[in-house]
Amino acid sequence: MRNTRSTELIFELSKPGCSGAHLPPCDVPLRPVAELIPAEALASKPLPLPELGEPDIVRHFVNLSTLNMSVDTHFYPLGSCTMKYNPKRNERIAAMPGFANLHPYQSDDTIQGMLELLYRSQQMLAEISGLPAVSLQPAAGAQGEFAALLVAAAYFRDKGIKKSVVLIPDGAHGTNPASAVMSGFTTVPVKSTANGLIDLDDLKARLNDGVAVLMITNPNTLGIFETHIAEIAEMVHEVGGLVYLDGANMNAILGITRPGDFGADLMHFNPHKTFSGPHGGGGPGAGPIGVTEKLAPYLPSPIVVKDGGRYRLDYNRPKSIGRVRSFFGNTGVLVRMYSYIRTHGPDGLRRISENAVLNANYLLSRVKHFLPVPQGDRCMHEFVASATRIKADRDISAMDIAKRLLDYGFHAPTVYFPLIVKEAIMVEPTETESKATLDAFAETLERIVTETPEQLHDAPSSAPVSRPDEVRAARQPMLTWKPTAT
Amino acid sequence: MPYLLNNAADQKAMLASIGAASIDELFAMVPAELRLGRPLDVPPALGELALTSHLGDLAAKNDAAGSGVCFLGGGSYDHFVPAVVDFIASRSEFVTSYTPYQPEVSQGNLQAMFEYQTLIAQLTGLDYSNSSLYDGGSAVAEAVLMAMSVNRRPGRVLIAASVHPDYRQILATYLANLDVELVVLQTPGGTLDPETLRTAIDDRTACLLLQQPNFFGCVEKMEVLAKIVHDAGASLVTSVDPISLGLLKRPGDAGADIVVAEGQSLGTPMSFGGPYLGILACREKFLRRMPGRLVGQTVDRSGRRCWVLTLQTREQHIRRDKATSNICTNQALLAVRAAIYLSTMGPTGLAEVANLCLQKAHYAAEQLTKSGRLTLAFPQPMFKEFVVRATDGRVDDLLAKAQAAGIFAGLPLGRWYPELDDCLLVAVTEKRTKEEIDKLVSIVGG
Numbered sequence: 001m002r003n004t005r006s007t008e009l010i011f012e013l014s015k016p017g018c019s020g021a022h023l024p025p026c027d028v029p030l031r032p033v034a035e036l037i038p039a040e041a042l043a044s045k046p047l048p049l050p051e052l053g054e055p056d057i058v059r060h061f062v063n064l065s066t067l068n069m070s071v072d073t074h075f076y077p078l079g080s081c082t083m084k085y086n087p088k089r090n091e092r093i094a095a096m097p098g099f100a101n102l103h104p105y106q107s108d109d110t111i112q113g114m115l116e117l118l119y120r121s122q123q124m125l126a127e128i129s130g131l132p133a134v135s136l137q138p139a140a141g142a143q144g145e146f147a148a149l150l151v152a153a154a155y156f157r158d159k160g161i162k163k164s165v166v167l168i169p170d171g172a173h174g175t176n177p178a179s180a181v182m183s184g185f186t187t188v189p190v191k192s193t194a195n196g197l198i199d200l201d202d203l204k205a206r207l208n209d210g211v212a213v214l215m216i217t218n219p220n221t222l223g224i225f226e227t228h229i230a231e232i233a234e235m236v237h238e239v240g241g242l243v244y245l246d247g248a249n250m251n252a253i254l255g256i257t258r259p260g261d262f263g264a265d266l267m268h269f270n271p272h273k274t275f276s277g278p279h280g281g282g283g284p285g286a287g288p289i290g291v292t293e294k295l296a297p298y299l300p301s302p303i304v305v306k307d308g309g310r311y312r313l314d315y316n317r318p319k320s321i322g323r324v325r326s327f328f329g330n331t332g333v334l335v336r337m338y339s340y341i342r343t344h345g346p347d348g349l350r351r352i353s354e355n356a357v358l359n360a361n362y363l364l365s366r367v368k369h370f371l372p373v374p375q376g377d378r379c380m381h382e383f384v385a386s387a388t389r390i391k392a393d394r395d396i397s398a399m400d401i402a403k404r405l406l407d408y409g410f411h412a413p414t415v416y417f418p419l420i421v422k423e424a425i426m427v428e429p430t431e432t433e434s435k436a437t438l439d440a441f442a443e444t445l446e447r448i449v450t451e452t453p454e455q456l457h458d459a460p461s462s463a464p465v466s467r468p469d470e471v472r473a474a475r476q477p478m479l480t481w482k483p484t485a486t
Numbered sequence: 487m488p489y490l491l492n493n494a495a496d497q498k499a500m501l502a503s504i505g506a507a508s509i510d511e512l513f514a515m516v517p518a519e520l521r522l523g524r525p526l527d528v529p530p531a532l533g534e535l536a537l538t539s540h541l542g543d544l545a546a547k548n549d550a551a552g553s554g555v556c557f558l559g560g561g562s563y564d565h566f567v568p569a570v571v572d573f574i575a576s577r578s579e580f581v582t583s584y585t586p587y588q589p590e591v592s593q594g595n596l597q598a599m600f601e602y603q604t605l606i607a608q609l610t611g612l613d614y615s616n617s618s619l620y621d622g623g624s625a626v627a628e629a630v631l632m633a634m635s636v637n638r639r640p641g642r643v644l645i646a647a648s649v650h651p652d653y654r655q656i657l658a659t660y661l662a663n664l665d666v667e668l669v670v671l672q673t674p675g676g677t678l679d680p681e682t683l684r685t686a687i688d689d690r691t692a693c694l695l696l697q698q699p700n701f702f703g704c705v706e707k708m709e710v711l712a713k714i715v716h717d718a719g720a721s722l723v724t725s726v727d728p729i730s731l732g733l734l735k736r737p738g739d740a741g742a743d744i745v746v747a748e749g750q751s752l753g754t755p756m757s758f759g760g761p762y763l764g765i766l767a768c769r770e771k772f773l774r775r776m777p778g779r780l781v782g783q784t785v786d787r788s789g790r791r792c793w794v795l796t797l798q799t800r801e802q803h804i805r806r807d808k809a810t811s812n813i814c815t816n817q818a819l820l821a822v823r824a825a826i827y828l829s830t831m832g833p834t835g836l837a838e839v840a841n842l843c844l845q846k847a848h849y850a851a852e853q854l855t856k857s858g859r860l861t862l863a864f865p866q867p868m869f870k871e872f873v874v875r876a877t878d879g880r881v882d883d884l885l886a887k888a889q890a891a892g893i894f895a896g897l898p899l900g901r902w903y904p905e906l907d908d909c910l911l912v913a914v915t916e917k918r919t920k921e922e923i924d925k926l927v928s929i930v931g932g
Contacts, residue, residue: 010601010829020570021835026842027920028849033733033841036848037867041705043735046833048608054570057829061822065579067594072578078587085489086582089534094757098545103558104759105897106549107889113547114758124528139620139760142802142812153663178802178812182631184663187807225515255526256513262520272815280819281595282585282779283618284761300659315901322659326561326623326652326748327759339541345531348487354509355490361512362500378504378512402588412588417803434491435500463590465786473784473796477773479614480604481783 002066002464006059011481013060014050020057067464068281069411075437077363079382079414079426080173080221082251082273084356087343090276090336099335104327108312115311118328119304121288121338128341128349129247129267130260131290135299137329141248144268144287145179145215147300150321151266151291152213152242153183154298158319161240163212169198171222171418173246176215185212192420196222196375198232207239217246218262219253221418221426223360223379233263242266242295250274251430252357252381255350259290266291271337278336286333300324355431356381359438363429366442370449374421382428384421391423395453398423403467404451404459408444488534554892555922557850559871559913560701561622561650561748562756565729565839566917571753571826580822585779585815589794595818596793599781602825609731609828610745611738612767616778618821619764619813622748626653626695626725627660628777628811629744629766633693633721634666635810636775641666642690644683648673648700649725651902657695676704676864676873683714693721693744698737699730702864702911703847703871712741728752728765730869732831732840744768753827754820763820776800777811842916843870850914850923854931863909871913873899874931879908884930891929893922 006013033042052060069076076083094100102114122134138144149166156163166180169190177187191202198216214236219225226232233243245259245267251274259267271277272285279285291299297319305314313328344352357380364373364383371385387398402412402425414426429438448456460466492500497509506512513521532540556564574580579594586592586599599617606615619625626649634640643661645654647670654670661668671682677700687694694715698706708724715722724742729751731737737745749763750756768776774797782796802809831839847870854860854874863873874896876884881898888895900907914923 007597009597009604010825011604019832019835020568020830021832021838022568023835023838023842023916026845028846028923030845031848033844036844037705037733037869040707040709041734041740041867043731043733043739047731047736047836049605049831049833049836050829051832051834052829054830057826058570058574060829061574061598061826062577064594064597065574065577067592067597068579068583069588069591070579071582073582074591076584078584081584083584087489089537091576091581093538093541093545096542096545097550098542098548100755100757101550101564102548102758103556103564103756103894104562105558105560106894107885110549110889110894111758113544116547117541117544127527139624139817140813140815142814143620143624146812150659150662173814174802174804174806174809175812175814177807178805178809181807181809182660182812225513227515227517230517230520253516255522257516257520257522261522278581278819279584279815280817281580281583281592281598281822282818283815284817284819285815286761321662323652323655324624324659325656325760326621326650326762330620330760330762331758332761335541339537341528342532342540343534343537344487346525346528348531349526349528351487351490354512355492357512358492358497358500358504358509361504361506365504378515380515403590406588406591411591414587432489432491435496437491460590464593465590465788465790465792467787468589468792468794469784469786470794470796473782473794474799477780477797478783479600479773479780479796480607481600 003063006063009481010060011050013056014052016051018051018053020052020054074409074411075433075441076411077413077427077429078411079428080248082428082430084276084430085432086276086278087340090339093339094332094335112311115304117335117338119306119311121334122304124341125269125288125290128254129290130258131267132293133296133299134288134290135303136288136334137300137325138287138289139325139330140283140285141268141270141287142175142179143324144289145175146182147324148244148266148268148289149179149183149213151295151298154321155295156212163210165210165212167206167211167214169216171220171420172215172217173248176246196220196224197226200228203232203235207235209239211239211241213242213244215244215246217249219249219380222375222384223382224375225380229262248273249381252353254353255346256353266295271333275337275340277333284330284333286330352431359429359431359433363427363438363442367445370446382426385425386421387423387425390449396456398425400456400459401425401448404448404456406460407462410441410444554894556894557896557912557914557926558894560897560911562759563751563913563915564756564917565751565915567753567755568830570830571823574826575819575823580819586795589792593792596781598822598825600783600793602821603781605825605828606765606767609728610767611736612745613770614773615767616776617781618817619766619778620817621760621762621764622725622746623653623656625746625764625766627657629723629746630657630693630695632772632775632777633723633744636772637692637721639690639692643692644669644671644686645695646671646673646678648677648702649695649697650701653725676702676866677706678711680707680710680714683711687714687718687720689719691718691720693723695723697725699727699869702873703868704864704866705869708740729840729843732836733844744772749820749824752824754823761817761820763817763824774800775810778813778816839916843914846918847872847914850912853923853927857931860931870915871911873909873911875909881908881910888926888929893926895926895930
C-alpha cells in the first residue's frame with residue numbers, strides 16, 4: 001500500500017535539528033579547527049543538506065522503492081539488457097567481509113583469496129570467449145569497448161601501422177560509435193541487409209587499408225547470428241584490421257560458439273547481463289575485455305598473474321595502454337560473476353543459452369502472428385517486432401503498446417531500438433522465465449493490439465504517473481530541487 | 487539448474503509451438519564449423535552449499551581490513567557505513583531494476599536520482615550534478631574532456647603532481663589518441679605553488695586539474711589557484727574528498743567550475759576497489775556537454791509532479807558518434823547509497839564525521855612523529871591523510887611489523903614517486919580509535 005506522504009522529496013521532509021547520524025565522542029584531545037585548517041579553506045556556514053531522523057529516511061526510501069518495477073517483482077523483457085534473475089546467493093557471497101572489507105591497496109600477501117578469484121575469472125572468461133588474454137578492469141560494457149579500442153590503437157601505433165577508421169554496422173549500440181570517437185578513431189557505418197545481417201557488398205566497399213577495426217555485435221541487435229561471421233572476419237583481417245565483438249549478447253552462445261573461434265580479436269563481456277550481476281537501477285556493471293595473444297601486451301594494467309603458488313598484481317607492463325579506471329575495477333560485480341559461473345559449470349552455462357534461445361523463439365512463435373517480426377521466423381536470445389503496420393492502420397505506436405503493457409503488470413520491452421527497424425519492439429525474455437509467464441505476456445500483447453487506440457494513448461492508467469512531459473523536462477531543465485522563496 | 491523454470495513437458499510444448507524438433511535445431515544459424523563441439527573447460531557446477539564454502543574459503547584467505555586496523559587511504563577509505571544504507575539499498579526494487587527507460591514504473595529510481603543530484607549540488611556548491619559516473623578516476627577524465635570541449639581549447643591541460651597518480655594515469659590513457667598536451671605541474675612542497683601555475687598556464691589551456699585535499703592529504707590554496715586559472719580564461723576542475731566537505735569550504739564557493747569525486751566514502755564498502763561511485767558536478771555553462779544520465783523534474787499528463795531522464799540528446803543512444811561521452815550504464819545503486827548516507831548524516835552529522843577524521847589524523851600525525859624516527863614529509867595543513875618519512879628509510883620493515891600486529895599502517899609511495907620511496911601515506915577515518923592509533927605508534931613510531 002503506497003504512502004504518498006513519505007514520497008515527498010527528502011528536502012521537503014526535512015526538519016531543522018533532526019539527524020540520523022549517531023557518532024562516537026572524540027577520544028583524542030580536541031584542538032580548535034581554526035588551528036588546523038587556514039580560515040580561507042574552511043566553510044563559513046553549515047551545508048544546506050536535509051535534516052531527518054532515521055525512521056523518516058527509511059520510510060521515504062522504502063516507499064520510493066515500491067514505485068519501481070524490478071526483476072524480483074515483474075517480468076522485465078527489456079531487449080539487449082538481459083534482465084535475468086539475480087541469484088541471492090551471489091549477493092550474500094559478495095557481502096562476505098573477506099571480500100567487501102578489503103582495501104584495494106592491501107599488500108598482495110593479504111589478498112591471496114581475492115587475487116585467486118580474479119585470476120580464475122580471467123581464465124574462465126578466456127575459455128568462454130576463446131580469447132586468451134583478459135583484463136577485468138573496465139567498469140562497464142561501454143568502458144570495455146573504449147579500453148579495447150585503445151588497445152587496438154596502441155597495437156597499430158606500436159607496429160607503425162597508420163589506421164584511423166572504425167566500421168560500425170547501422171544496427172549497433174550507440175556506445176560503439178561513441179567509444180570509437182573517444183578513442184581517436186573516425187567511424188564509418190556499414191549497412192544491413194533486409195534480413196538484418198551485415199551487407200557483405202557494402203562491407204567490401206568500405207574495407208581498405210585505413211580500416212583499423214570492425215565492431216560487430218553477434219548475435220546482432222536483431223537477435224540474429226551473423227551466419228557469414230567467419231567470412232566477414234577474414235575480409236577484415238585481409239586488410240590488416242581487427243574484429244571487435246560487442247559481447248552484449250553473449251547470453252545466446254555460452255558453450256555453443258566462441259568469439260575467438262569465429263574470428264574476433266577483441267571483445268567485452270557484460271557480467272551484469274550474461275552473468276547475472278543485478279542491474280541496480282542503472283549500474284553498477286562491469287566490462288571485462290578479452291583479446292588475442294598478440295594484443296595482450298597492450299591490455300590495461302594491472303593484470304593478475306600467478307607465480308608458482310602465489311598470485312600478484314602485475315604492473316610491469318611497458319606496452320600497456322595504462323588505466324581506464326582506478327584500482328582493479330568493479331570487483332564486487334566480478335565476485336558475483338565468479339559465483340554465477342561456478343554455480344553453472346560447463347553444462348549449466350550451455351543450458352543458460354539453450355533456454356534463453358528456447359524462450360525467445362517460443363515467445364516469437366506466439367507473437368509473430370499478430371505483431372510482425374520483419375527479420376524472420378527464428379531468433380537467438382531476442383527478437384525485434386515492429387508496430388509499423390498497426391501504426392499505419394490504427395495509429396497505435398510501439399510506445400503505446402509499451403505503455404499499455406505496464407498496466408498489465410509487465411515491464412515494457414525496449415522500444416525504438418535498433419534504429420534500423422521502424423517502430424521497433426525488442427523483446428528479450430531470458431532463460432529464467434517460465435512458459436506460463438511467456439504465455440501470459442503473449443496473451444496480453446495480443447489483447448493490447450485489439451484494444452482501441454484511445455485506450456492505448458491513455459496508457460498507463462494504473463501506474464503512479466502517466467506519460468511524463470519529456471519535452472518540458474528538456475526545454476526547462478529542472479535538475480535539482482530548490483527551496484521555494486519564503 | 488536452480489534458475490530455470492521450464493520442465494521437459496514445457497520444453498516439448500514450446501518446441502512444438504516453434505515448429506522445431508529440438509533445442510539444437512534453434513541454433514541452426516550458427517555454422518557447424520564454428521560450433522565449440524565440446525563442453526567448456528570450466529570447473530564443474532557447485533551447489534549452493536559447496537559454492538558458499540568455496541567462496542568462504544577464498545574470502546578467508548584474505549585479511550579483511552575490517553577485522554584488522556586500516557590506515558590505508560589513497561582514494562578508498564574505511565569510513566563507517568550506517569546499517570540503514572545497507573538495509574534500504576538491498577531492496578529488490580532498487581537492486582534488480584534497470585535504467586529508468588519507462589518513467590511510469592521507475593519513479594522510485596528517478597526520484598532517488600533527482601535527490602542524489604540535488605544533494606551533490608548542495609554538497610559541492612555547484613549548479614548541477616549528473617546521476618553518477620563509474621568512479622573518481624574516470625570522472626576526472628570525463629571532466630577534463632568536458633572542459634576542453636566547452637572552453638573550445640582542446641590542446642592543453644594542466645594537472646598538479648599532487649593529484650592521485652592513478653587518476654593522472656587514467657587521464658593520460660583517455661587522452662592518449664587525442665591531440666592534447668598534458669602538462670604535469672610539480673609539487674615538491676606537497677601542494678601546488680601559485681607561481682608554478684602562473685608560469686605554466688597560457689591562453690591555450692583548457693583547465694587545471696587539482697585535488698582537494700590532495701593525494702598527500704594536504705589542503706591546496708584553492709582560491710588563489712582558481713583566480714589564476716580564471717584570469718587565463720581556463721576552468722578549474724577539482725577532485726574532492728566528499729567527507730572533507732563537512733568542514734572545508736565547498737569547492738563551488740572556492741572557485742571550482744567542475745567538481746569530481748570518488749563517492750565511495752559516502753556509504754559504500756571498500757570492496758577491493760569497486761563498485762564505486764563517480765561524482766561529477768558543474769556550473770551552468772557546462773550543462774549541455776555533461777556526460778552521463780540526468781534526471782529532470784516535469785509533470786505528467788494529469789499535472790502530477792514526476793521525474794524523467796532528460797537532455798538525452800547529449801547521449802550515445804541518441805547522438806552516437808557525436809555524444810558527449812560513451813557512458814551508458816553508470817553506478818545508480820551506489821548513487822542511491824550516497825543519497826541515503828548524506829540524508830542520514832545531514833549537515834551536522836557530516837561535520838561531525840569530518841571533525842573526527844581531522845582530530846584523529848592530527849593526533850596520529852603528532853604521535854607518530856614524536857620520537858623523530860618518522861617525520862612529516864609535507865608540513866602543510868591537512869585533513870585526514872598525511873605523509874610520513876622514515877628517517878632510516880626502512881618503510882618495508884615498518885609495514886611488515888605493523889601487519890604482523892594486524893595493522894595496515896599506510897600506503898608506500900615509492901611506486902608512484904621515486905623521491906618518496908621512504909614515505910608512507912597514512913589515512914585516519916572516524917573509525918580509528920585512540921587505542922588503535924597508540925598501538926600503531928608503539929609499533930612503528932615510538
